[in-house]
Amino acid sequence: MKSIVEVRGLTKVFNKYKKAVDGISFDMYEGEILGLIGPNGAGKTTTLQMLLGLTTPTGGEIKIFGLDINKDREEILRQVNFSSSYISLPYSLTVEENLTVFSRLYGVKNYKDRITELLRTFEIEDIRRLPTRRLSSGQITRVCLCKALLNSPRVLFLDEPTASLDPDIADKTRHLLKKIRGEQGLAILYTSHNMKEMEEMCDRVIFMDKGRIIAMGDPDSIMREWKGRNLEEVFLKIARPGER
Amino acid sequence: MSFQRILAYTVRHLYLYKRSMPRLMEVFYWPVLDLLVWGFVTLYLSRQSGAVPQFVTFFLGALILWDILFRSQQGISVSFLEDIWSRNLLNIFVSPMSAVEYVLSLLFLSIIKLLLTSTVMVTLAWFLYHFNIFTIGFALVPLILNLVVMGWAVGIVTTALILRFGQEAEVLAWGVALLFQPVSAVFYPVAVLPWFLRAVANYVPAAHVFEGMRMVIEGQAFPARELAWATGLNVFYIIFSVLFFYWNFKVVKRKGLLAKVGE
Numbered sequence: 001m002k003s004i005v006e007v008r009g010l011t012k013v014f015n016k017y018k019k020a021v022d023g024i025s026f027d028m029y030e031g032e033i034l035g036l037i038g039p040n041g042a043g044k045t046t047t048l049q050m051l052l053g054l055t056t057p058t059g060g061e062i063k064i065f066g067l068d069i070n071k072d073r074e075e076i077l078r079q080v081n082f083s084s085s086y087i088s089l090p091y092s093l094t095v096e097e098n099l100t101v102f103s104r105l106y107g108v109k110n111y112k113d114r115i116t117e118l119l120r121t122f123e124i125e126d127i128r129r130l131p132t133r134r135l136s137s138g139q140i141t142r143v144c145l146c147k148a149l150l151n152s153p154r155v156l157f158l159d160e161p162t163a164s165l166d167p168d169i170a171d172k173t174r175h176l177l178k179k180i181r182g183e184q185g186l187a188i189l190y191t192s193h194n195m196k197e198m199e200e201m202c203d204r205v206i207f208m209d210k211g212r213i214i215a216m217g218d219p220d221s222i223m224r225e226w227k228g229r230n231l232e233e234v235f236l237k238i239a240r241p242g243e244r
Numbered sequence: 245m246s247f248q249r250i251l252a253y254t255v256r257h258l259y260l261y262k263r264s265m266p267r268l269m270e271v272f273y274w275p276v277l278d279l280l281v282w283g284f285v286t287l288y289l290s291r292q293s294g295a296v297p298q299f300v301t302f303f304l305g306a307l308i309l310w311d312i313l314f315r316s317q318q319g320i321s322v323s324f325l326e327d328i329w330s331r332n333l334l335n336i337f338v339s340p341m342s343a344v345e346y347v348l349s350l351l352f353l354s355i356i357k358l359l360l361t362s363t364v365m366v367t368l369a370w371f372l373y374h375f376n377i378f379t380i381g382f383a384l385v386p387l388i389l390n391l392v393v394m395g396w397a398v399g400i401v402t403t404a405l406i407l408r409f410g411q412e413a414e415v416l417a418w419g420v421a422l423l424f425q426p427v428s429a430v431f432y433p434v435a436v437l438p439w440f441l442r443a444v445a446n447y448v449p450a451a452h453v454f455e456g457m458r459m460v461i462e463g464q465a466f467p468a469r470e471l472a473w474a475t476g477l478n479v480f481y482i483i484f485s486v487l488f489f490y491w492n493f494k495v496v497k498r499k500g501l502l503a504k505v506g507e
């Protein structure tokens with residue numbers, strides 16, 4: 001598999017002494033779903049922000065499609081997208097207006113067809129003309145996922161994408177993401193505190209703690225290595241080192 | 245630089261004004277209210293004995309021109325706040341839109357909002373008080389341009405501060421322009437100010453603009469000196485504001501604050 005995201009020695013130090021990310025290195029491959037797991041304050045969000053160019057690294061290197069995020073930001077971001085359950089879309093605009101704005105920001109051709117296709121895929125065609133403020137949080141999450149797929153990205157960063165969805169919609173969303181990954185060869189970096197979801201979704205996971213990578217590999221081999229029956233047990237062993 | 249992205253972001257706000265009554269009110273409601281209240285006060289005072297000649301023209305002209313400055317500043321800072329309020333800022337900054345394109349689209353937006361507000365105010369002033377701002381003549385163009393540019397400079401600095409200090413600093417979006425009002429000599433000549441404020445006013449482009457406006461209304465020559473001062477100061481301030489925004493943007497990215505502002 002071809003590596004499309006290369007991270008080498010990535011470091012972020014805040015206020016001269018607080019090391020949020022401590023020299024991590026990893027690759028992300030085409031068509032792979034890579035999970036980023038760790039307790040609060042492990043450095044996941046900071047890593048994600050650096051990958052998206054929102055935070056400047058203190059040291060190390062990030063290459064996406066062989067390009068430097070700090071030098072070739074526009075070229076990279078045209079082929080990348082992001083969705084998080086912590087962000088939203090302008091409330092007064094309708095779903096269609098919001099998606100139209102982002103289609104134009106990403107330079108999507110035939111965007112009307114693309115919007116229809118995505119709304120249909122996520123089964124929310126009926127809310128197309130509704131203002132975003134009238135949607136449930138689950139519907140907003142799905143509209144945000146539509147936004148994240150508008151430009152047919154090669155790399156998708158998803159920060160707890162199913163956090164506000166009910167089990168039925170969350171399950172459908174996971175299946176959809178896997179299907180889209182299979183069809184488009186899309187690489188997904190996935191963060192979630194739902195360990196069962198990570199086991200189901202991810203080809204490989206990275207466990208982070210105190211800014212460092214503690215374990216990396218496919219979920220089965222990590223469970224074997226850490227002697228856990230599931231990722232949740234592994235998570236607890238990492239988060240509670242005194243009880244190991 | 246992509247004009248399509250600048251236009252896309254502008255369209256995002258135009259959709260908002262199409263759908264949101266409170267936002268539409270922000271463009272029309274306060275300026276119209278200002279004009280009604282202060283317009284009638286002016287009319288009343290002008291009819292008293294001993295009133296300053298051309299009092300109505302001075303006052304209403306100043307009111308409309310001040311609103312141009314205020315709205316051009318708000319066109320930038322409030323539009324930026326819209327993205328914070330709707331938790332949309334991160335969506336923008338992870339898109340291919342650059343910080344320069346973002347600022348340019350805010351400037352573009354501010355012009356649109358300004359045109360809407362000014363058209364309503366000018367029409368209403370003519371209708372209610374028979375005041376025609378265009379009697380100021382050709383000088384009106386450079387006067388307005390200078391106020392718009394000063395409003396932009398203040399708006400960009402305000403936006404940079406909100407970016408840096410988060411929503412706690414959002415009060416600046418409404419307050420910073422007003423901070424310049426006393427030293428801008430909007431409704432009175434600079435000569436009225438005490439010496440230390442006169443010294444400050446020398447470095448405020450709006451003070452030169454309003455002095456220029458009064459000169460034109462009094463029938464004096466084209467206020468070339470005042471306009472040259474205002475233009476020179478504005479060139480300096482707009483360059484400073486863009487550099488300040490750029491520097492703050494870098495600091496915010498270094499400190500990892502961009503995501504916090506946007507969430």
